[in-house]
Amino acid sequence: MQKTTTKPDAATTPRRGRPPDPAKHQAIIDATRALFFAGSTKALSIEGIARAAGVSKVTVYAHFGDLQGLVRATVLAQRAEMTAILDQLPTDAPGLRRTLIEFGGVLMEFLSSEGFVTMHRMVASQASQQPWLGPLIYREGPTATRDKLADILAEAVRRGDLRAHDCTLAAEQLLGMWQGLQTTGLFSGGCPRADAPTLARRIEQGVEVLLRAYAPEPAD
Numbered sequence: 001m002q003k004t005t006t007k008p009d010a011a012t013t014p015r016r017g018r019p020p021d022p023a024k025h026q027a028i029i030d031a032t033r034a035l036f037f038a039g040s041t042k043a044l045s046i047e048g049i050a051r052a053a054g055v056s057k058v059t060v061y062a063h064f065g066d067l068q069g070l071v072r073a074t075v076l077a078q079r080a081e082m083t084a085i086l087d088q089l090p091t092d093a094p095g096l097r098r099t100l101i102e103f104g105g106v107l108m109e110f111l112s113s114e115g116f117v118t119m120h121r122m123v124a125s126q127a128s129q130q131p132w133l134g135p136l137i138y139r140e141g142p143t144a145t146r147d148k149l150a151d152i153l154a155e156a157v158r159r160g161d162l163r164a165h166d167c168t169l170a171a172e173q174l175l176g177m178w179q180g181l182q183t184t185g186l187f188s189g190g191c192p193r194a195d196a197p198t199l200a201r202r203i204e205q206g207v208e209v210l211l212r213a214y215a216p217e218p219a220d
Contacts, residue, residue: 037115
């Protein structure tokens with residue numbers, strides 16, 4: 001019987017030689033992110049990214065394995081910056097409202113930014129040529145952000161600060177209330193970006209709806 005072997009994942013397989021240079025690693029991610037937010041299809045080219053980062057293609061491959069590995073690392077870096085606030089704020093009963101509102105502010109600032117809208121349009125235009133791109137960004141971006149929010153809600157349930165509910169669904173509903181029709185309007189060019197007071201009001205009201213909907217049952 002012929003022995004079947006599994007090819008190691010290029011992004012996780014240890015490489016021989018000198019360890020990757022952290023400065024070059026960050027420069028490559030920064031360049032990729034800048035290209036995405038500029039709506040440049042060079043963000044989907046190892047050669048274009050290498051040129052923007054001032055490194056060789058070999059260096060890019062050495063750090064990230066392939067283009068998908070690089071795009072995933074870039075999305076993870078952006079997500080980590082946004083969700084870091086959730087790890088810094090209190091999540092007990094008095095602090096839960098504040099945490100959700102402050103995170104909503106950070107998230108909506110990003111989702112309504114010109115760079116995000118430009119990137120989203122570019123990704124949509126490349127969906128047929130790069131079928132892996134949309135699912136990767138959806139999985140590591142929106143889905144992971146929803147799951148992070150769901151974990152916070154689940155912890156509040158365990159503490160008794162919220163009654164039991166489908167935390168994943170509730171997190172998705174909260175994200176939907178925050179975004180409303182604005183996201184679709186921005187992508188299509190059909191509406192202007194909401195001003196800061198409008199965004200703040202939408203975020204606070206969405207949080208209030210969620211907290212009231214899943215408030216603990218009153219004691220008998």
